[in-house]
Amino acid sequence: MSAPLLEVSDLCVSYGKIEALSNASLRVGEGQIVTVIGPNGAGKTTLLSAIMGVLPSRGRIRFHGHDQQSPAIQDMVARGMSLVPEKRALFATMSVEDNLRLGGFRFHSRSRREQDAAMEGLYALFPRLKERRGQMAATLSGGERQMLALARALMGGPKLLMLDEPSLGLAPLIVREVFRIIAELRRKGVSILLIEQNAWAALRVADYAYVLELGRIAMEGPASELAHDPRVVAAYLGMAGKHQEMLAS
Amino acid sequence: MNFQIVMLLGQDGLTNGAIYALLALSILLVFTVTRILLIPQGEFVAFAALTMAAMQGGTPVRLGWLLLALAAAAMVMDIHATWRRDGRPAVRRGSVLGVGYAAALTVLTTLVPLGDAGVAVQALVTMALIVPLGLALYRVFYQPIAAAHPLVLLIVSIAVHVVLVGVGLLMFGPEGARTEPFSDGGLRLGMVMLNSQTLWVVAVSLGLILGLYLFFERSLYGKALRAAAVNRLGAELVGISPELAGKASFALAALIGSLSGILIAPITTIYYDSGFIISLKGFVGAIIGGLASYPVAALGALLIGQAESFSTFWASSYKEVIVFTLILPVLVWRSLSHHGAEDEE
Ligand SMILES: Nc1ncnc2c1ncn2[C@@H]1O[C@H](COP(=O)(O)OP(=O)(O)OP(=O)(O)O)[C@@H](O)[C@H]1O
Ligand SMILES: [Mg+2]
Numbered sequence: 001m002s003a004p005l006l007e008v009s010d011l012c013v014s015y016g017k018i019e020a021l022s023n024a025s026l027r028v029g030e031g032q033i034v035t036v037i038g039p040n041g042a043g044k045t046t047l048l049s050a051i052m053g054v055l056p057s058r059g060r061i062r063f064h065g066h067d068q069q070s071p072a073i074q075d076m077v078a079r080g081m082s083l084v085p086e087k088r089a090l091f092a093t094m095s096v097e098d099n100l101r102l103g104g105f106r107f108h109s110r111s112r113r114e115q116d117a118a119m120e121g122l123y124a125l126f127p128r129l130k131e132r133r134g135q136m137a138a139t140l141s142g143g144e145r146q147m148l149a150l151a152r153a154l155m156g157g158p159k160l161l162m163l164d165e166p167s168l169g170l171a172p173l174i175v176r177e178v179f180r181i182i183a184e185l186r187r188k189g190v191s192i193l194l195i196e197q198n199a200w201a202a203l204r205v206a207d208y209a210y211v212l213e214l215g216r217i218a219m220e221g222p223a224s225e226l227a228h229d230p231r232v233v234a235a236y237l238g239m240a241g242k243h244q245e246m247l248a249s
Numbered sequence: 250m251n252f253q254i255v256m257l258l259g260q261d262g263l264t265n266g267a268i269y270a271l272l273a274l275s276i277l278l279v280f281t282v283t284r285i286l287l288i289p290q291g292e293f294v295a296f297a298a299l300t301m302a303a304m305q306g307g308t309p310v311r312l313g314w315l316l317l318a319l320a321a322a323a324m325v326m327d328i329h330a331t332w333r334r335d336g337r338p339a340v341r342r343g344s345v346l347g348v349g350y351a352a353a354l355t356v357l358t359t360l361v362p363l364g365d366a367g368v369a370v371q372a373l374v375t376m377a378l379i380v381p382l383g384l385a386l387y388r389v390f391y392q393p394i395a396a397a398h399p400l401v402l403l404i405v406s407i408a409v410h411v412v413l414v415g416v417g418l419l420m421f422g423p424e425g426a427r428t429e430p431f432s433d434g435g436l437r438l439g440m441v442m443l444n445s446q447t448l449w450v451v452a453v454s455l456g457l458i459l460g461l462y463l464f465f466e467r468s469l470y471g472k473a474l475r476a477a478a479v480n481r482l483g484a485e486l487v488g489i490s491p492e493l494a495g496k497a498s499f500a501l502a503a504l505i506g507s508l509s510g511i512l513i514a515p516i517t518t519i520y521y522d523s524g525f526i527i528s529l530k531g532f533v534g535a536i537i538g539g540l541a542s543y544p545v546a547a548l549g550a551l552l553i554g555q556a557e558s559f560s561t562f563w564a565s566s567y568k569e570v571i572v573f574t575l576i577l578p579v580l581v582w583r584s585l586s587h588h589g590a591e592d593e594e
Contacts, residue, residue, distance in 0.1 A: 074490055077486065077488040083486055085486065088483075091475075091476045091484075094475065094476065094479060102476050105469070105473055106488035108470070108473075153486075155487075
């Protein structure tokens with residue numbers, strides 16, 4: 001088997017004296033969707049930030065053949081890693097179109113025509129954004145902003161796309177749309193590392209899954225297996241809750 | 250006070266106000282991109298004016314040496330940085346180019362007399378010295394502490410300003426200097442005689458503002474610089490390097506500052522330490538714009554120019570006091586109408 005696209009070993013991150021991530025190890029294979037689920041405050045956002053180089057870390061991060069400790073964001077972007085951060089970090093006072101163009105900034109030496117072609121490709125995936133292309137990002141609805149964050153990350157032509165709760169605060173119909181897009185991206189060969197509160201949807205779309213608790217990887221396995229693991233079902237899929245409700249009534 | 254005097258004062262105010270407006274824009278640009286209050290902005294102005302004067306007066310042009318020293322320091326720092334990162338020292342091509350450029354320009358300005366070369370050539374050489382100076386200042390003094398608290402950045406800014414003023418005294422001496430006007434004569438509009446230098450100042454300022462507008466609104470690099478100001482993390486995530494953005498904003502500030510110095514030199518006698526008070530007026534303009542709005546900052550600066558000009562007439566010894574007291578009502582009004590909450594982050 002060839003080496004995975006991303007291999008993280010014994011990653012540790014501390015905020016001051018508090019260790020938010022302890023010896024976390026994970027892999028994302030070429031063309032795979034891997035998900036990390038876990039309760040609030042488990043360290044999921046911390047994990048993605050450290051892999052991207054937003055936060056300093058200890059431990060090894062091997063991405064696309066390069067082995068690094070506490071990488072720099074720029075290097076990761078240049079090698080094809082893209083992060084949709086929890087806070088989205090859009091360019092609020094700039095138009096949708098400018099946000100997208102800047103998403104492709106690492107290809108700034110490309111011709112205008114190539115940039116336009118990339119943008120048209122994305123508008124095909126997100127017709128809603130095309131309608132709103134001239135609007136300021138700050139005035140978009142919550143859902144549209146999520147779309148824009150995702151689309152901007154895609155403009156960078158990533159090999160690995162890391163998504164921090166892409167369905168946060170979205171209506172169920174739009175959540176379905178987001179997961180449809182995630183599946184479509186995989187078909188196009190993009191590998192994805194996905195963090196989700198919506199564990200049920202995440203486990204359905206993913207190939208492999210990790211459970212993060214209190215900064216440690218507590219469980220891992222193929223997503224379809226974890227989805228039936230009684231501990232995961234009890235803690236994250238809410239069946240136990242429903243079961244008890246039924247007993248109570 | 251008759252119409253003639255009003256027009257004369259108004260013209261003076263407009264000339265100075267246009268320069269303050271340029272400086273206000275520059276201070277704003279640097280602040281939004283890097284959170285640095287560019288106190289040394291004024292040194293770009295004074296150094297440019299005095300370098301022009303030195304060329305025209307046939308005295309030695311020493312600014313190249315400062316640039317060379319900073320470029321060498323930048324090279325050492327780059328080598329040190331790669332050493333710490335990769336475990337072995339390496340020389341970047343960029344830093345070699347920087348030192349080579351500074352050396353070539355130093356040789357050129359010391360050996361070739363530029364007294365008769367014409368204002369255009371002198372202005373180009375001056376800008377060729379000062380724009381990279383801005384870049385080097387960022388690399389040497391600010392880039393290593395880019396993530397520091399704004400207060401630390403401010404303190405460093407003040408220190409850099411003080412050091413540069415001292416170096417200015419060494420390079421240019423204590424005497425003031427004035428340069429020749431770009432052209433003679435003027436333009437008669439009805440009863441009013443427009444001074445040719447006023448026309449130059451207004452035309453170049455407008456041209457520069459238009460150029461900046463096109464750069465920031467139309468080009469990808471201009472947008473990238475704006476993006477770095479709007480959301481630092483977002484900019485980094487799309488591959489806009491904060492170091493490059495910082496250097497670019499400093500280079501632009503140095504460009505604006507040197508142009509202002511070249512424009513103002515025929516109107517006002519400039520000393521090695523005159524830059525500060527000039528850029529302070531641009532700074533007041535930027536404050537009026539809330540360190541956020543470009544058009545309001547520019548308008549504020551124009552207003553400062555007028556206030557200064559008319560107070561020279563009425564109470565000339567209180568000129569500076571009046572101008573800087575103007576900032577108080579603005580600050581009171583701003584703090585009263587301030588909504589407090591900024592957006593996310
Ligand atoms: N800048 C910080 N300083 C100190 N502690 C922090 C900081 N950022 C996060 N933490 C702490 O680190 C832990 C992990 O935070 P993190 O944001 O990674 O959690 P998460 O798994 O993403 O949670 P959620 O599901 O709520 O987004 C939390 O206990 C949080 O309070
Ligand atoms: Mg989180």
